[in-house]
Each structure stands twice: as structure tokens, then as C-alpha cells.
Amino acid sequence: xxxxxxxxxxxxxxxxxxxxxxxxxxxxxxxxxxxxxxxxxxxxxxxxxxxxxxxxxxxxxxxxxxxxxxxxxxxxxxxxxxxxxxxxxxxxxxxxxxxxxxxxxxxxxxxxxxxxxxxxxxxxxxxxxxxxxxxxxxxxxxxxxxxxxxxxxxxxxxxxxxxxxxxxxxxxxxxxxxxxxxxxxxxxxxxxxxxxxxxxxxxxxxxx
Numbered sequence: 001x002x003x004x005x006x007x008x009x010x011x012x013x014x015x016x017x018x019x020x021x022x023x024x025x026x027x028x029x030x031x032x033x034x035x036x037x038x039x040x041x042x043x044x045x046x047x048x049x050x051x052x053x054x055x056x057x058x059x060x061x062x063x064x065x066x067x068x069x070x071x072x073x074x075x076x077x078x079x080x081x082x083x084x085x086x087x088x089x090x091x092x093x094x095x096x097x098x099x100x101x102x103x104x105x106x107x108x109x110x111x112x113x114x115x116x117x118x119x120x121x122x123x124x125x126x127x128x129x130x131x132x133x134x135x136x137x138x139x140x141x142x143x144x145x146x147x148x149x150x151x152x153x154x155x156x157x158x159x160x161x162x163x164x165x166x167x168x169x170x171x172x173x174x175x176x177x178x179x180x181x182x183x184x185x186x187x188x189x190x191x192x193x194x195x196x197x198x199x200x201x202x203x204x205x206x207x208x
Contacts, residue, residue, distance in 0.1 A: 040114040050115060058084050061119055073116040084119075123153040127162060134166055142166045157187035161196050168199070177203060 039057065041050045061067050062084055071081040130145030143166045149159035164179030180196040180203075187193035 038116070038118045040116055043113050043115055054115070054117060055088055057117075058119070059088060062088075067119045067121045069120040071118040071120060073118070075113075081120075121153055121156075123149040123156045123159060126152065127156065127159050130159075130162055130166075134162070134169075139166060139170055143170070155186055157183045157190070157192040157196075160186060161192050161199075164196065164199060168203070173203065 041054050041057075043050045058067075058070060067084060069081060070084050070087055072079045126145055126149040130142045130149065133139075133142035133145055143163065146159050146163040146166060149156055150163065153159070160179050160183035164176045164183060167173075167176035167179060177200060180200045183196035184193045184200070187196075
């Protein structure tokens with residue numbers, strides 16, 4: 001695909017008749033629950049108790065998927081991004097006290113406040129690389145990246161969605177529809193699933 005041909009945009013909600021776009025990296029499921037990529041930990045009962053609950057939650061998530069890293073935020077401020085095994089092996093006093101993090105949370109966690117947690121995996125970076133290839137018009141390389149991400153994490157809804165977009169641009173409509181259907185199945189209530197269904201509806205409305 002040449003530079004002047006149809007290319008994806010960064011808009012999360014493109015018009016149905018416009019070019020399909022690659023969505024942001026990673027899965028878009030931000031709901032509470034065991035399968036959610038992002039969740040919140042209540043700090044109101046104490047930072048150390050919250051840390052132990054966080055470790056329990058991460059341990060369950062690691063068993064279920066391909067998650068490798070965790071990012072901690074407090075009121076929009078990033079506190080740390082580190083491998084999940086490092087956090088799971090740490091004691092609350094050691095981990096939180098190392099760089100003044102415990103003191104920061106204790107001082108600022110007044111009333112009902114929360115620690116925002118984002119769980120990351122290696123497939124996210126591969127999806128992002130595929131999105132960049134797609135934006136650069138390197139369609140075959142983008143397809144390879146999205147398939148690589150799916151091989152790493154078969155439950156990665158955004159990888160399926162972006163695979164469908166790349167296949168649609170390549171003209172492989174039947175394969176694209178299957179990828180969109182899988183993305184919608186994996187993320188039925190999130191933004192990724194909504195975009196996958198929008199893509200499917202657009203294809204059906206055009207008789208493709």
C-alpha cells in the first residue's frame with residue numbers, strides 16, 4: 001500500500017464510510033472484574049492491606065493470562081512500572097518504603113481513595129509495533145505483527161481487531177470478518193468489542 005492510499009487514523013470512532021483505523025495498543029477492557037486489564041485498589045483500609053490485596057489479584061491474573069508487568073498510578077500520577085514477579089515477591093514495607101512510596105501514599109490517601117493498577121503484557125508492545133507498520137502503509141509487516149501478538153496472547157482483543165483491519169485493507173474480507181467477530185467475543189462490553197462490531201456492521205451494510 002503506497003503512502004497516498006487509504007491509511008488508518010488515530011480517531012477512536014471514525015465515520016463508517018471513512019478508512020478503518022488501528023485502535024490504541026492493548027486491550028480496551030477497563031471494567032472491574034477478574035478479567036479486566038485495569039482495576040482499582042481501595043486504600044481506605046490501609047496501604048499495607050491494599051498492597052496484599054493487590055498481590056492476590058495479580059497472582060490470579062498471572063495464572064489466567066500472559067500478563068508480565070504492572071503499572072501503578074495514584075490520582076493520575078505514575079508511581080511505578082515493574083515486572084509482576086518482582087511485586088509478587090516483595091513485602092509491603094520493603095517495596096512501598098524503598099523510595100518514599102509508602103510515605104507518599106499514607107500522606108495522600110485521605111478518605112476513600114484508590115490506587116489505579118494497569119496490567120501489561122508483552123503482546124501489547126507487538127500490537128503497537130503492528131499499528132505503526134499499518135500507519136506507515138507496511139501492510140504485510142503489520143499483519144505479521146498482529147499475528148505474532150495473537151500467538152503470544154490468543155485472548156488479546158485489540159490484536160484481533162487490528163488484524164481484522166489489516167485484512168480488510170488487504171481485501172481479505174472473509175478473514176477480516178472472522179477477526180472482528182473474535183475481537184467482539186473477547187471484549188463484548190469494551191471499546192475494542194464495540195469497534196469490532198462497528199466494522200462488521202459497516203462491511204455488511206456495503207454488502208461485503
